[in-house]
Amino acid sequence: MRHIALATGLALVAAGAAQAQTNLRFQSSDPAGNPNFELQQGWTETVEEMTDGEITIDLLPVDSIVAHSETMDAISAGILDGHITDTSYFAGKDAAFGLIANPVGAWSDPQEMFDFMENGGGYELMNELENPYGLQFVGATTPGLEAFVSSVPLDGVDDLQGLKLRAPEGLVQRVFAAAGAAPVNLPGSEVFTALDKGTIDAADYNVLSTNHAQGLHDVAPHPVYPGFHSMPLIEISMNKQTWDGLSSEMQETLRESVRQFRETQIETVQEANEATAEEIRAGDEVTIHDWSDEERAKFRAIATGEWEQVAGQSQNAQKVYDTLTAYLEEEGMLSQ
DSSP states (O other), rough: OOOOOOOHHHHHHHHHHHOOOEEEEEEEOOOTTHHHHHHHHHHHHHHHHTTTEEEEEEEOOSSSSSSSGGGHHHHHTOOOOOEEEEEGTTTTTHHHHHHHOTTTOOSSHHHHHHHHHHSSSSSHHHHHHHHGGGGEEEEEEOOOOEEEESSSSSSSGGGGGOEEEETTTTHHHHHHHHHTHHHHHHOOGHHHHHHHTOOOOOEEOOOHHHHTTTTTHHHOOOOBSOSSSSSOOEEEEEEEEHHHHHHHHHHHHHHHHHHHHHHHHHHHHHHHHHHHHHHHSSSSOOBBOOOHHHHHHHEEEEEEHHHHHHTOOOHHHHHHHHHHHHHHTTOOOOOO
């Protein structure tokens, strides 16, 4: 009987352990094989290690279950447990998502955005926006400032006048148009060909190392680096009901895992960018243009006017605008 009791006890312990384990399915907005996707897979391994296997995450590439713009609805419906994605994809639900995702011209360094998210009200704003949709914002990362791709020299705002450039719809296009450029809609897959044929002069595309690896500088040898315009907020969010079912210790562990991940991502991408910049400067075929603080401030001044226009589109957008500009003003960054 003692053997039976012991076996029963062990079975109950095993069952308890099985119940404690949380297996989650996330979808990324990046394709398999993309450097960012590979870094994200590293994050899932970190989560498993930090939680001693209590939380495991199966990360799927873009479009595996739903389209990149539908992951929020899929998480709310329980089809997915979470996502790693660009917050701007949900600007159609509320203009606030587009404004907090990429306040064009606001950030000159990833740490500025991270400080805003951690200490300037960004984390709370994200949950105010996402909780009504059944999501919990866990934390933010970013691949960093995107380097502008150009076939002509660009040394400041005046050089944007009449520039035919590829830029995504929404705030990015609005800001460039306000700066005097002529933005056009164009899928990323067509950027190289359009630059090569002269259909466009420049493009908002990706970070310096990725642009170089994809051969864009062969047809557009005047990159602006470090970037001056775009640094997307990549959110890691999950089903709120699932989040609420975790212990406070496990919730903090997940948040800490994202903090560690973002530093790894930034360091990895920045190392690649710096190596690429060194390679470019050692040659004479590509010229890097680094905008002065004065020119960056001019662009930011143009951008803030467009932020204000977007703020008027919803109550949430206005709150994002007020919180963001208060933070930038307090940090002395609006006049930089």
